[in-house]
Amino acid sequence: DIQMTQTPSTLSASVGDRVTITCRASQSISSWLAWYQQKPGKAPKFLIYKASSLESGVPSRFSGSGSGTEFTLTISSLQPDDFATYYCQQYNTYPWTFGQGTKVEIK
């Protein structure tokens, strides 16, 4: 199975900060990577697909980059609604696997 490792596990930041989350795959997944945002008690929300394509309706402050084994999710200016847990997911090979999550907390 492909292991997905996110860093950091927790991130403390302030409104307006630029935030970057890294996701590493244990083997190449080309660009078959998605990012999700999840708030407590809610279903995950789809943000980005194919590593860097923004889902319709997602604010442009979110961006993704990378290919192969190393990927990043960047929030250019953190907003109050962005405090949540973020997951990466590879959908190159079965079983699809998720990172362990990165919790973005208020500093």
Next chain:
Amino acid sequence: EVQLVESGGGLVQPGGSLRLSCAASGFTVSANYMSWVRQAPGKGLEWVSVLYSGGSTYYADSVKGRFTISRDNSKNTLHLQMDSLRAEDTAVYYCARGRPTDYWGQGTLVTVSS
């Protein structure tokens, strides 16, 4: 508008069975990849199974041989038959559409406990 509504969760004893359903609206289940993803209490997301539009299925090793994904085209509904349930299957189960999964239901809680 795309909507997914799960049902069928509840409390079941170890070794028991449960059948989850996911009623879809706003799109056709049989024309899409459809998945189940679960989340144990306080834990991260775990992909469980996928059903292709063509009928192919894939499962996580942790549920292979115990869970079966299927669909009812006449009711535009996805199902997950869960047999030989274990305590470690306790989780919120989400159904989701697509590859990757763009729309998710609100989830249904399955608790396996004696």
